[in-house]
Amino acid sequence: MAEPIKNPSILLIVGGGIAAYKSLELIRLLRAAEVEVRVVLTKAGAQFVTPLSLASLSGNKVYEDLFSLTDETEMGHIELSRQADLVVMAPATADLLAKAAQGHANDLASTLLLASDKTALAAPAMNWRMFTHPATQRNLARLRTDGMFFIGPNDGAMACGEFGPGRMAEPVEIFDAIQTALNRTKRTDLHDELCQDLAGRKMIITAGPTHEPIDPVRYLANRSSGKQGYAIARAAQAAGAEVVLISGPVSLVAPPGVGFVGVETAREMAAAVEVALPCDIFIAAAAVADWRVEADSDQKIKKGSEGPPLLRLTENPDILAGVARRVENRPPLVVGFAAETENLIEHARQKRMRKGCDVIVANDVSPAAGVMGGDDNTMVIVDAESETVWPKLSKEDAARRLVAHLGRILAKRS
Ligand code: C5P
Numbered sequence: 001m002a003e004p005i006k007n008p009s010i011l012l013i014v015g016g017g018i019a020a021y022k023s024l025e026l027i028r029l030l031r032a033a034e035v036e037v038r039v040v041l042t043k044a045g046a047q048f049v050t051p052l053s054l055a056s057l058s059g060n061k062v063y064e065d066l067f068s069l070t071d072e073t074e075m076g077h078i079e080l081s082r083q084a085d086l087v088v089m090a091p092a093t094a095d096l097l098a099k100a101a102q103g104h105a106n107d108l109a110s111t112l113l114l115a116s117d118k119t120a121l122a123a124p125a126m127n128w129r130m131f132t133h134p135a136t137q138r139n140l141a142r143l144r145t146d147g148m149f150f151i152g153p154n155d156g157a158m159a160c161g162e163f164g165p166g167r168m169a170e171p172v173e174i175f176d177a178i179q180t181a182l183n184r185t186k187r188t189d190l191h192d193e194l195c196q197d198l199a200g201r202k203m204i205i206t207a208g209p210t211h212e213p214i215d216p217v218r219y220l221a222n223r224s225s226g227k228q229g230y231a232i233a234r235a236a237q238a239a240g241a242e243v244v245l246i247s248g249p250v251s252l253v254a255p256p257g258v259g260f261v262g263v264e265t266a267r268e269m270a271a272a273v274e275v276a277l278p279c280d281i282f283i284a285a286a287a288v289a290d291w292r293v294e295a296d297s298d299q300k301i302k303k304g305s306e307g308p309p310l311l312r313l314t315e316n317p318d319i320l321a322g323v324a325r326r327v328e329n330r331p332p333l334v335v336g337f338a339a340e341t342e343n344l345i346e347h348a349r350q351k352r353m354r355k356g357c358d359v360i361v362a363n364d365v366s367p368a369a370g371v372m373g374g375d376d377n378t379m380v381i382v383d384a385e386s387e388t389v390w391p392k393l394s395k396e397d398a399a400r401r402l403v404a405h406l407g408r409i410l411a412k413r414s
Contacts, residue, residue: 009036016044019242091125128164199240226250229285
């Protein structure tokens with residue numbers, strides 16, 4: 001790993017979005033870590049935060065105008081981006097990203113981006129419809145190919161009252177990404193840590209429990225909430241993948257921009273996977289019921305004098321093993337989950353072999369771990385070579401990390 005840059009300096013472009021207020025906190029964090037910050041404020045950005053706040057926090061003059069003679073005599077505009085070790089756009093609005101993707105140079109921010117050969121990191125922030133619009137997705141794919149890095153956006157409530165992907169990453173997340181970028185002078189290292197480039201890839205993800213009918217009103221089920229699978233679908237979509245999410249019954253909202261198929265039973269899930277194939281990455285995050293009732297009743301089973309009914313169970317199709325063992329259209333990367341309550345790694349290793357998949361994501365679902373239905377997860381990644389224990393992360397962060405990890409494996413294989 002390369003040595004961290006001494007006395008690092010960044011050029012921060014603040015675009016016009018409500019998230020601009022978070023950039024004030026970002027500057028505070030950077031200054032506390034002794035990072036020099038020079039701010040460029042766009043015209044729209046100035047509608048949300050004042051140059052005075054930005055100047056006070058950064059301790060530097062704020063640049064706003066491409067044609068300012070005073071600025072030009074103090075420090076040539078082009079110098080601004082040359083002096084920085086890293087260019088950061090936060091918030092990176094749809095408009096700023098579109099300009100950058102097209103190579104416009106009609107204001108100070110776009111001119112600096114075009115004139116800079118420094119690594120650029122963008123924290124997109126916009127309404128989720130704008131974010132998922134094909135035009136924005138096209139611009140993001142273009143910029144990724146051109147070498148720009150991205151942090152976020154996250155899913156969440158938006159200032160406009162809607163909910164979805166497009167909320168700017170939190171200041172501390174952007175700060176961490178900046179630190180990562182500043183500590184890596186080799187682009188490939190940075191690429192490994194920050195890039196989740198899955199543009200042009202297709203992912204199929206199963207999620208949630210399955211419900212296996214006993215009669216028209218009763219069913220066998222399990223405690224899966226679907227949270228982890230849904231978070232993976234969102235992370236994969238944010239990384240540019242085309243995503244098909246095949247979900248059993250859960251109380252979650254299908255992520256916008258994701259192809260969604262709702263199913264009830266294991267057999268329906270297996271059939272939906274069959275229809276959705278082929279793909280580049282298949283992730284079986286669903287807690288599929290191992291058994292179903294062999295002959296479920298057409299009518300509600302009545303309490304009777306014969307005592308409780310005897311339910312004869314029969315095995316469900318193993319969707320993961322079925323996909324992993326396909327001869328035709330086997331996805332290049334097949335990933336399963338292993339929810340275990342004991343001997344986590346050993347069981348996961350055996351499961352990987354038994355199912356024939358490439359990677360098993362193991363997690364401890366003993367009640368004490370609080371994973372089932374909870375918001376956090378401690379993942380252990382088991383592949384043919386190794387087992388890696390990841391720290392306890394929110395399901396969202398774990399999903400992002402998993403997607404980035406799988407993206408890297410796929411990139412190495414193709
Ligand atoms: O065999 P077990 O249920 O422990 O394996 C868990 C993994 O297998 C998960 O990835 C789950 O989605 C997948 N699975 C499946 N179809 C089944 C049972 C499990 O796809 N019938």
